[in-house]
Amino acid sequence: MSQNGLSALSSSQLEAGSRDGRSSAGDTSSEVSTVELLHLQQQQALQAARQLLLQQPGSGLKSPKSQDKQRPLQVPVSVAMMSPQVITPQQMQQILQQQVLSPQQLQALLQQQQAVMLQQQHLQEFYKKQQEQLHLQLLQQQHPGKQAKEQQQQQQQLAAQQLVFQQQLLQMQQLQQQQHLLNMQRQGLLSLPGPAPGQAALPGQALPPQGGLSPAELQQLWKDVTGGGGHGMEDNGIKHSNSTGGGGAPGGLDLSTNNTNTTTSSNPAAKASPPIPHHALANGQSPVLNHRRERERERERERESSLHEENGGTHSLYGHGVCKWPGCENICEDFGQFLKHLNNEHALDDRSTAQCRVQMQVVQQLEIQLSKERDRLQAMMAHLHMRPSEPKSSPKPLNLVSSVTMSKNLPSASPPNLPQTPTTPTAPITPMAAMPQVPSVLGGANVPSMGAMRRRHADKYSMSLSSGGDTVFIFPEIAPNYEFYKNADVRPPFTYATLIRQAIMDSADMQLTLNEIYSWFTRTFAYFRRNAATWKNAVRHNLSLHKCFVRVENVKGAVWTVDEMEYQKRRSQKITGSPSLVKNLPSSLGYGTALNASLQAALAETTLPLLGNPALMNSSTGPMGCHGLLGGDPSVLAGSPPGLLGGSPPGMLGGSPPGTLRGSPPSLLQAAHDEYNGTLDHLDTNGHSSPGYSPSVHMPPIHVKEEPLNMDDEDCPMSLVTTANHSPELDEERDLEEGNLSEEGRTWSD
DNA sequence: CTAGAAATAAACACGT
């Protein structure tokens, strides 16, 4: 955009005078250098990656014979899969080109990864013990009634710490699960036992997402690969990624791929196997739950190990009678059939190779994320004086005992070490780290850079924001998504109008000043912590433009309110306007509340491990069967290439019409909900809102939460980068400040 | 191909 902006500026400003231009122009110019640099970097990375792909067999079209020559028979696939996290595309390319990876190297990598896993397990155990200890202590203290309040306080603090830690662990668990999945995938592809090379990136190393392909890129890749040939899309992909700037990557990994696994594993057929406990755990959970989860995890682990062992009859690419090859899902009666299928359909050809490559990217991204989370955990533990961290050595050592005692003595004081909490240098990785992949569905949409348009499409998919800390949307249970947007630098898939309305509705008195609206945006979405000039202008623009926003003069100035009537009117227009949508409505409506309820439930359950990744949910996960209902549009949910980033192609970039429900994935949160809700209101959920069946309900959805805690900022160490750089926001709220770190300050607006 | 929606930019006007 900056480009556009520049041009525009030059032309218009020349005559119009620069009076106004100052403010905006100033902002831009100040960041240009940095931004440009970043941009360049990103572009380079992306290009390299792209080249890589193009050069490879995958895109045989473009790569003539020379390529074929180079391509040794079996090598490509294996190499591609094994190549470690070589983070830089260049490196990757090297590897790919050389196609060399000595067995020793592989071995080393594998071992490394295993070590990591082990460590994680230890951590788990460690945590368990810690919990037990805590419990014990509590009991002890309870008996001697004389325990002073002081102790209680300490206990509380301790508990609080534990909670945090617990959450972190949960995250780790999730990551582990992801890793397991990845490993399985890798194994399948590699047909090699043992975990793959997970080079746990070191904290510092955490190459910004740039290293890997951006989600958009990945999606594109899948599209190209699965689709048989890249079409025009490629342009889009490129463009987007460029504009997005690798930074976009932060947004995330697109785990859509995992869907494949997850999906399959959680298939109905898979009942037998303990479904991975995906649930959003974002919130603190009871120890009980944790234990349960632990157990499940263990079982999962066992299952996996057994898989390894029996390698004979099993195949990582085969499960529950279905081929797990990304995007496949072909049903195979038996193993033999599967093998046949595998050999026929997924033989070593351009396509398969390309798919492998893509998978590799996905894995890479996940690993990066994992390492980030791990680092964060370590930092946290270090802070809490449970040193297991740094040295990956044995976790159990320091038990809580030490930690507990410590805390007892020094309640909140964290003396020696880092007084810094999570938000420390090391720890605070990217926001994405916290919960990346989410939006695969949104996919393209998320990537910051995606141009303006995308979000609106995403809108249709209606993501759920749900509530979290301050704002409580209609579906509190979907919190994960909310959390996601709050921490991840991902563009929310809602239109400005929707968001503004949500902001206002969220307020106690249904009215907000412009500044408060701004605050809500920054507080609620990491994405809006940067480029303030841009989105704030958009907000103002929307406020003025839409009749549904009414300005009310106030003593202290003016506040904005929502004319629900207008809002609904607009919505319904949109909806009615789109035949396709109307078509779909019936089905969804048919389910009425029930549907919503189930949706919610499904959502809650489906919220994947990945931190409630809507995308995942969307994909296949059973529960979401609803998708079908909602999205009548095949292109979106579509059966999309099963599980892959699946359906991504259409879903992500392709869009859907503005008011349509389309692929609306399961998630819905009020905003989303409203998005297409104009007419669906009655559908509404919680019973709260939607009073009656009249679409034009003036009543705003009910908020479950009455008071916003601003605190939440604390719990989310995100990175929001830019904030720091771009001054404007600083004053907004300290919220913003936390960010920094991570990503570069690039602006998506360029 | 067109219309409409949404996002962006930017020019202006006003008030503090």
Added chain:
DNA sequence: AACGTGTTTATTTCTA
């Protein structure tokens, strides 16, 4: 003069 608010207009991008 510098900002923050509000309004408008123009462009661009996309989809039905």
